Amino acid sequence: MTDVPESILIDDIATLVTNDPGLGEGRVGTVEDAALVIEGGAVAWAGPRAHAPAADARVDAAGRCVIPGFVDSHSHIVFAGDRSREFAARMSGRPYSAGGIRTTVAATRAASDAELLAGARGFVAEARAQGTTTLEVKSGYGLTVADEERALAVAGRVTDEVTFLGAHVVAPEYADDPQGYVDLVTGPMLDACAPRARWIDVFCERGAFDEEASRRVLTAGMARGLLPRVHGNQLGEGPGVRLAVEVGAASVDHCTYLSAADVDALAQAAKRTEPTVATLLPGVDFSTRQSYPDARALIDAGAIVALASDCNPGSCFTSSLAFCIAVAVRDMGMTPDEAVWAATAGGALALRRTDVGRLSPGAHADLVLLNAPNHLYLAYRPGVPQVAAVWKDGVLAHGRP
Ligand SMILES: [Zn+2]
DSSP states (O other): OTTSOOOEEEEEEEEEEOSOTTTSBTTTTEEEEEEEEEETTEEEEEEEGGGOOOOSEEEEEEEEEEEEOEEEOOBOOOOOOOOHHHHHHHHTTOOOOGGGHHHHHHHHHHSOHHHHHHHHHHHHHHHHHTTEEEEOEEOOSOOSHHHHHHHHHHHHHHOSOEEEEEESSOOGGGTTOHHHHHHHHHTHHHHHHGGGOSEEEEEESTTSBOHHHHHHHHHHHHHTTOEEEEEESSSSSOSHHHHHHHHTOSEEEEOOSOOHHHHHHHHHHTTSSSOOEEEEOHHHHHHTTOOOOOHHHHHHHTOOEEEOOOBBTTTBOOOOHHHHHHHHHHHSOOOHHHHHHHHTHHHHHHTTOSSSSOOSTTSBOOEEEESSSSTTHHHHSTTOOOEEEEEETTEEEEEOO
16 A cells, blocks of 8 residues: 555645735735645645644644645756846946857757756755755757757656747847848748657847747747747837737746737736736846836736746756745835745746645645745845745655645
């Protein structure tokens, strides 16, 4: 009978964040003096400690906080090379442009499969240690058919949320023929990559792909069964949000520069059964010294806001969702509850997932025990490691309770 999974009671939780308003109080569904039962890799029960059912094993949370694992819906962790000097130069006054991506492309093409996989596994472990239990991973530093396909093969070894981003920038070989590169991305590259990905993405921005090219990339991917998501409105106002809403993308990411019409479009798109989420990437604006997106305006208008890392070697080399939460609260007008929700349930919506980002019965038992009495500490103690233990599918995956 050893393959019958035992049940585990996590007991004496001072604050349990469920993200289920039916289970607890407020936006993030908090239960105080709570307990949670894991069985078969899923949450079997969550609620007040006094009502907790019996279980085969007990973990003592000792008056600390449990939150859903972070759902990081945006990362670029399949790469090689180092751009720390570019960062230092930028901090000394040189502006960021989309073209710096080509530096990483050259290093990534030169790396072996084993090096790329070791790197990606390292970043997944690094993110896990900081509480991330679901991580989307994009291609986009290969920009040839073979290099994009192997990036997706590597991504598929470390996550189920794999995104084809051949349209990250125009490949250097096509500098004089951007149209020809779009033909490649929507033709032979898509043929090779579609079977390895769930998502199709495009960098719809000045210096990358314009509205017409972006629409071609997304619709070609959708015709092959991929689900659309968009990088847009990072460096200035533009067509990214409009296009994302038009094609029914799960998310439009960055949203640093939005017109009133963009905010309204995202508010309207939030009412759909399959909404378009506004995913904000505060680490990017921090690391490129841009202004921050107006999260308050988006939330007040009714848009759905997620927070993600955009972990990548150029514009934002952090994998810490706790850092993103702290910046969102300090500088983007989000309350701590809104920011924690956005990095968990919001990220899940941005990936069209209902089985992660919450801790109510039936969800994956992906959870984080914090060395803190409540989730407000994530923003209250910036830069301080507060993750005591992480469970993924009910199995202790990092730390010690
Ligand atoms: Zn990105």
